[in-house]
Amino acid sequence: MPKLWTETIEEHRRAVHDATLDTTAALVHEHGLAAVTMSKIAAETGIGRATLYKYFPDVEAILVAWHERQISRHLRQLAAARDQAVGPGPQLEAVLTMYALIQHEHHDTELAALLHRGEHIMRAQQQLHDFITGLITEGAAAGDIRDDVAPTELAAYCLHALTAAGGVPSQAAVQRLVAVTLAGLSPAASTSDSRGASNTALRPAGFAGSSLPGGQLSQFGRTRPVS
Numbered sequence: 001m002p003k004l005w006t007e008t009i010e011e012h013r014r015a016v017h018d019a020t021l022d023t024t025a026a027l028v029h030e031h032g033l034a035a036v037t038m039s040k041i042a043a044e045t046g047i048g049r050a051t052l053y054k055y056f057p058d059v060e061a062i063l064v065a066w067h068e069r070q071i072s073r074h075l076r077q078l079a080a081a082r083d084q085a086v087g088p089g090p091q092l093e094a095v096l097t098m099y100a101l102i103q104h105e106h107h108d109t110e111l112a113a114l115l116h117r118g119e120h121i122m123r124a125q126q127q128l129h130d131f132i133t134g135l136i137t138e139g140a141a142a143g144d145i146r147d148d149v150a151p152t153e154l155a156a157y158c159l160h161a162l163t164a165a166g167g168v169p170s171q172a173a174v175q176r177l178v179a180v181t182l183a184g185l186s187p188a189a190s191t192s193d194s195r196g197a198s199n200t201a202l203r204p205a206g207f208a209g210s211s212l213p214g215g216q217l218s219q220f221g222r223t224r225p226v227s
Helices: 003-031 036-044 049-057 059-084 087-106 109-113 120-143 150-167 171-183 187-202 215-218
Strands: none
Touching: 003 036, 003 049, 003 059, 036 049, 036 059, 059 087, 087 120, 087 150, 087 171, 120 150, 120 187, 150 171
16 A cells, blocks of 8 residues: 555544544533433544444543543643753742643543543553652752652652642642642751651640641641542
8 A cells, every 4th residue: 555545544544533532522521421422422523423433432432542642742741841941940840830730720520530540540640750750859869859758759749739739719829839839849848847846756745736726737637639
């Protein structure tokens, strides 16, 4: 088969594949997951049902493929954010800011329940964790990031903390969340933690923070469920 003809076929297949993903995501967003069927996807995409079934066996498979494509795009966005900054500290800040903004702009509870499971999610999470861990390792070596906690633990801290960006009301709130997260990574935070541990050790045995008004201590310790 001539090369040009082969490339044309592959381009057509990619176009149909991408159009199917885009159409399905739009239908779910507009009508809800339960209302989307293969027949409706085929009609909206402009292809026959038989053709659609050659590409995907069911709606869930389409959504998983769409999600994998989204993950790849987001990882490229993070890499681009890193490459636009200079130095380990600024690179980490740029990446965490972009990650938080992605969380803020792509928070869909209904789709999350379906898509945030499976092997593709585990691979993506590991890839993301390794990416952040590498930046933190470089930052610690340069003196920009605390080195008293393992980089892999700090990466988990960042990712879990910034998941909350999906529930804040504005980009300004996202920026504040990023700033608080970064404050916990600074070398100064290491010194503060050490002093705090010493002060805690010197407190009387009966001290439990009960003098704080309105139960602030117990409220501070509660965590928001991660979707």
